[in-house]
Amino acid sequence: MDLSDLSRLPDSVLWPLHRDGLDPVAELSRHREQEPVSRLPLPFGVRAWLVTGHDEVKAVLSDVGAFSNDFANFAGSTGIGARHDPGGLGFADPPVHTRLRRLLAPEFTMRRLRRLTPRIQAIVDEVLDAIEPGDAPVDLWRAFALPIPSLTICELLGVPYDEREQFQRLATARFDLTGATGGSLAAISESLSYLSDLVDRQRRAPGDGLLGMLIREHGDAVDDRELTGLADGVLTGGLETTASMLALGALVIAREPRLKRLLTDTHPDDGVIGGGQATAQFVEELLRYLSVVQVAFPRCAVRDFQLGGVRIVAGDLVACSLSAANRAGVFGADPEVLDPTRPAHPHLAFGHGAHRCIGAELARMELHVAYPALVRRFPRLRLAVDPGQLQFRDASIVFGLQALPVLVT
Structure with missing residues (x-):
């Protein structure tokens, strides 16, 4: 099996990645309520399961002893080949995962991240300054959603600003299963090649970013391949997902005047970075409702496991639908509806x-700053096309828009 085959998989496999507008397809809700663990008919003799139930998804994601993220297991189950292993936290098991996460964790505590707050606010202001008010439509995906996390992650990692467009292209392509690249394999290979070169440059002259810090503080205790994997995970994980959230959130805001009032009535004086408590509550509800990362990276069962009344056998692949689990009844009344006043409940976004x-926490900071700033700068923000004309990314692990044309005058 080659990852490029994903672009030709039948709808019987890709259907959990489809959407009806902003909502997961109704079939996911039916599965969650009636069959929370069901067979996913993968070709090539791969035995796989789709998990849609909230409790069942949490059970899989929390049990690292029964379900492995190690790319070697995934490669062995699918026949992809270990040579395509991108490395990083997402594709490692303890104790390797534990060691690598401990290297990164100090930089992602709220205390450390607060130093980025002025820079994030400046980035948002710079991005909004570059949007020219007028009668012509503005594509908020390109002009707003993509540059904010791109510049923030570049700031964090120490990636040169003049190379950020290359990363935007690679990060977008690698998550689109039906793109012209024939799956994400080509984009993964290209981005890893670039990051390997970046790590080499940082090894020779450590900068002030995350890579430079890791090299200065840990030296040879972390090798170049591990650094490349960590950088890849930080950049792609923080770029495409946050950009999709910013664009889709802007779409929701443009269509609902009550949300504009909520965001402009909040103030950054109650301990919440970038906005008030109402903004923070709205962000959490939007994260749950949109669930832009639709499916968690597939796990490989390393031992037999009973899940939702189904026997998972060692060697089976398990795909957890976060978009289905985040619409479960545990979130209160009408979980299929966006309710910015919904009582807080830990989501799985x-x-x-x-x-x-x-x-x-970094993603939350960007969203808390960007949404109120967008509405205050452009209070008459509205769609430039009929909602039915919007094009969403189809069959993509990270759900999002192809473009978001709006009027800002």
Whole structure:
């Protein structure tokens, strides 16, 4: 099996990645309520399961003893080949995962991240300054959603600004299963090649970013391949996902005037970075509702496991639908509806367990700053096309828009 085959997989496999507008397809809800663990008919003799139930998803994501993220196991199950292993936190098991996460974790505590707050606010202001008000439509995907996390992650890693467009292209291509690249393999290979060269440059002259810090503080205790994998995970994990959230959130805001009032009525004086408590509550509800990372990276069962009344056999692949789990009844009344006043309940938009997104707080900071700033700068923000004309990315692990044309005058 080659990853390029994913672009030709039948709809019977790709359907959990489809959407009906912003909503997961209704079939996911039916599965969650009636068959929370069901067979996913992968070709090539691969035995796989789709997990849609909230409790069942949490059980898989939290049990690193029964379900492995190690790319070697995934490669062995699918026949992809270990040579395509991108490395990094997402594709490692303890104790390797534990050691690598401990290297990164100090940089992603809220205390450390607060030093980026002025820079994030400046980035958002610079991006909004570059948007020219007028009668012509503006593509907020390109002009707003993509540059904010790109510049933030470049700032964090120490990536030269003049190379950020290359990363935007690679990060977008690697998550689109039906793109012209024939799957994500080509984009993964190209981005890893670039990052390997970046690590080599940082090894010779450590900068002030995350890579330079890791090299200065840990030296040869972390090798270049591990650094490349960590950088790849930080950049792609923080770029495409946050960009999709910013664009889709802007779409929701443009269509609902009540949300504009909520965001402009909040103030950054109650301890919440970038906005008020109402903004923070809105961001959490939007993260749950949109679930832009639709499916967690597939796990490989390393022992037999009973899950949702189904017997998972060692060697089986398990794919957890985060978009389905985040619409479960545990979130209160009408979980299929966006409710910015919904009582807080831990969602799964950033995953769960040992592999929960290490950059979750950084993403929250960007969203808290960007949404209120967008509405205050352009209070008459509205769609430039009929909602039915919007093009969403189809069959993509990271859900998002192809473009977001708006009027800002």
